[in-house]
Amino acid sequence: MMRMFVLLAAVIALARPAVAASTPAELVQELNRAAHSGDVDAFTAAMSAASRQAMADAEAAGAKLAAARNDFLLTLATRFGSAPTGSIARVPIADRKALLSRFANIELVSVDNQSADHAQLHLKTVTKGFGDRTVATEDTLPAVNEGGDWKLDLTGVTQSVIGTAAQRTAALTQVAQAIRANAFKDRFSAQVALSKARRGLAPGGTSR
Amino acid sequence: MKRSFGVAFSAMAAAFLLSGCPQGTIKSITLSPSQTNGTSQYWYSQNAYCDVSLPGQGLFTNGLGPQTTGPGEAYSGFEDIYNRGADPFPCIEQQQTLYRGQVFFDLSRFDSIGSATLSFNVENSLAENGGVNPQIPAVSNATTLGMSTGTIDTSNGPGYWNYDNDVPMPSCSGGLIQPNCSIEVISQVQSWVGHAHLNFGFVIAGPILNFPNDLPSDNNGNVTWYNNFQLVIVYNTTQNPRAPQ
Numbered sequence: 001m002m003r004m005f006v007l008l009a010a011v012i013a014l015a016r017p018a019v020a021a022s023t024p025a026e027l028v029q030e031l032n033r034a035a036h037s038g039d040v041d042a043f044t045a046a047m048s049a050a051s052r053q054a055m056a057d058a059e060a061a062g063a064k065l066a067a068a069r070n071d072f073l074l075t076l077a078t079r080f081g082s083a084p085t086g087s088i089a090r091v092p093i094a095d096r097k098a099l100l101s102r103f104a105n106i107e108l109v110s111v112d113n114q115s116a117d118h119a120q121l122h123l124k125t126v127t128k129g130f131g132d133r134t135v136a137t138e139d140t141l142p143a144v145n146e147g148g149d150w151k152l153d154l155t156g157v158t159q160s161v162i163g164t165a166a167q168r169t170a171a172l173t174q175v176a177q178a179i180r181a182n183a184f185k186d187r188f189s190a191q192v193a194l195s196k197a198r199r200g201l202a203p204g205g206t207s208r
Numbered sequence: 209m210k211r212s213f214g215v216a217f218s219a220m221a222a223a224f225l226l227s228g229c230p231q232g233t234i235k236s237i238t239l240s241p242s243q244t245n246g247t248s249q250y251w252y253s254q255n256a257y258c259d260v261s262l263p264g265q266g267l268f269t270n271g272l273g274p275q276t277t278g279p280g281e282a283y284s285g286f287e288d289i290y291n292r293g294a295d296p297f298p299c300i301e302q303q304q305t306l307y308r309g310q311v312f313f314d315l316s317r318f319d320s321i322g323s324a325t326l327s328f329n330v331e332n333s334l335a336e337n338g339g340v341n342p343q344i345p346a347v348s349n350a351t352t353l354g355m356s357t358g359t360i361d362t363s364n365g366p367g368y369w370n371y372d373n374d375v376p377m378p379s380c381s382g383g384l385i386q387p388n389c390s391i392e393v394i395s396q397v398q399s400w401v402g403h404a405h406l407n408f409g410f411v412i413a414g415p416i417l418n419f420p421n422d423l424p425s426d427n428n429g430n431v432t433w434y435n436n437f438q439l440v441i442v443y444n445t446t447q448n449p450r451a452p453q
Contacts, residue, residue: 085245086245086365087247087248087274087363087364188342
């Protein structure tokens, strides 16, 4: 038990931002500092505890999506054969640090204090988008005060992405199961079904 | 029927020209490809909401992965995917995937040829515009036939993407008479057998050849799968002593 406490304390200590944010403005300063320096731990630590848990859940959802995609490809190849297929991402997301480098600036436009521990932050975010162009967006995001430190609360955002990943995992799994059940007369039919699932359409209509 | 006549006419014309040679026998051979490949590239964009919520792991949730090819197949086409996301924190995703096919024939036994005709079937095709519709009969969406300039590195190993000396692809569609598409390729094949160009095979590309400056905000797509590739070569046996006599 003591050992577990020590480990948890170490994790929490590592996850703390270098600078505590006693105000929403300091929180935004910390987000900018972390983004510009590629400090992933500090950026993550500036999120609320619920957000960090949601991020962990999202990464697990991502791993399930990747596994479902691999299983689909293996099932397709086993049932219908496969040929060499190269695939290249032109804008690869290599790692967290690379992602942070896309944040050019985060500006606090205004703060709507809803209580002592909750506020709505109106943020103007400038990110590097397609072709290195910058894109400015303005959003209102919740922030919470956790033990004197203001944190950004992105739980809702993350839950939305988890839902998307889960939906796509289900689509891949469903079509892979149908392939194993010999529901498709050929490879093309299976690919049509997946294409429909990709677009959020009912995958039926092409099975025999 | 018109295409079949075109192939036959080309072969006869080549035989006629080659018959002027003093020796040897005019022969025709049908080659099957030594390899077929499909390669895709995708360019994507996602807004800050997607990034913030998933800082890393490369989890780009858009789409379910690129289309695949079966044995002996090559594909060509494109797919756009646009997800507006859901309020109040819309994770906006845009992606365009371009598909290109590659077909390689072993021509190492030939030194000089009289004619060369590439034939194949337009096997299947998809039209995507909000829905996903198999095209019946299948339609060839490729617009360009190029000479591959070699491989590039992809996440799945070497892929064939770049090309030169491109010519327009004919308009073809699937049908009962097969092969249902053919194109004269004597200049390409002669370049390969004459060692004027390294032989990395043909690249089939289009209708979109390059990524646009702005990723499209639509869900359009056209992808065609081709198979049953054949290369019909007419040659003089005297000029090709290593070829079947």
